[in-house]
Amino acid sequence: MANNSKIAIVTGSAQGIGYAIASKLASNGCYVIIADVTAEQGEASANQIGNDRATFVQCDISQENEVQSLFRQVIASHGRVDIVVNNAGIIRDHVIWKMTTEEFDAVVRVNLRGTWLMCREAAVQMRAQKSGAIINIASRAWLGNPGQTNYSASKAGIIGLTRSLALELGPSNIRVNAVAPGLIDTPLAQALPAEVQAKLIAAQPTRSMGKPEDVAEAVAFLASDHCQFMTGQVLYVDGGKSIGAGV
Template sequence: MKYLKIALVTGAANGIGKAIARRLTTENYTTILVDIDRENGEKMAATLGERALFMECNICDEKSVEALFARIKNEYSRIDVLVNNAGIIRDNMIWRMPAEEFDSVIDINLKGTWLMCKQAAIMMRPLNSGRIINISSRAWLGNRGQSNYAASKAGVIGLTRVLALELGANGIFVNAIAPGLIDTPLTQKLPADVREKLIDAQPTKTMGKPEDIAQAVAFLCDERTQFITGQTLYVDGGKSIGAGL
């Protein structure tokens, strides 16, 4: 049987995850689109042709993640690339934020990413190869109203650095991408004046596209990309540079 390269993308039913799944499919991966949104996930997988398929999984439920990896082991016996992209926001100033909204953001963005990394590590270690790419956010540097989100995305960067140490000897590279302002259904919902202010605060005076994140993912999992691990790649139009005139 011809060897298939298997990539798994979480949160692939919408937004940035769709662009990542599309890009990896064109890079000759068999792409598993994982999401809790079955309707959009199946629709997206169908548009990508026979090398893409949808698998439903709630990434913050350990049993659901274990069942997903048991199925992948059974059907493919391997995973080459894991992209942890699923994430949510529940913004509010800390004095108005219910503790449940801290818990839900940490549960999905950080614990869900950790659970997926754990199973991927178990499957990748005996193969002595693999790439894990965790989607963090430029917001980990700080955004008002995002104490839960920034903490979760800072956690993702810490997790990435530790896994680079733990898995490096097995030839598994683990990196994070920190997107800035990206034009997705999420940011399209912002009031026009807020969107304009955010764009004006960008050094480039533009928003990024989901395809810009997919390009960074393709670079980090390209076999020609070697010796880069534990890093955070900002794809944010320079916003992370901070103050500047």
């Protein structure tokens, strides 16, 4: 790790979009903390990126004490936190009349409360440093998706959180933005029946699925010094689906 490396925490980066974000930030010269609830895959992902550029810390972001401990460990080791990417998220899909209260609570607890807990610790440290960038991973689904009342609400909450936090932290030279991915080619999408995949792709203005790397590029831009005057924004990486026009 170079002395001038930026220190980045990426939650939920043992796999999927988070892993692509961690890899991209590491290849841009950051030292990355892979913070994930899953230990085995998290360790493997840190090894894959390289132990001089990444390390794994086990953390369930929905647990206040684990989030506080994560920040304590990172600050003890590195003295600062320059970039926090709140990517960890879960789904528990059902139409509302079949959704249990537990499914609602689980999604809001991880996606919204977990992201808020991470933002609070990041704010304390970054205000002391007078610098930092926070990127929250929302979803195009915040605009509405049948079967996802819990998930849409949690992601809409993340956007409200992002905008309010940008106002609170702007005076301390800290930027807070969100990325809203659309249909991304992850194991989740690959698990859908072929005809469902085809239907979803046909509804995309680009007639394509995005790749985890497409999301990572947007996050890397928002984390970089090339975007000093952008805060409180939502950047869509969704093949144009959020435009909402008929296709």
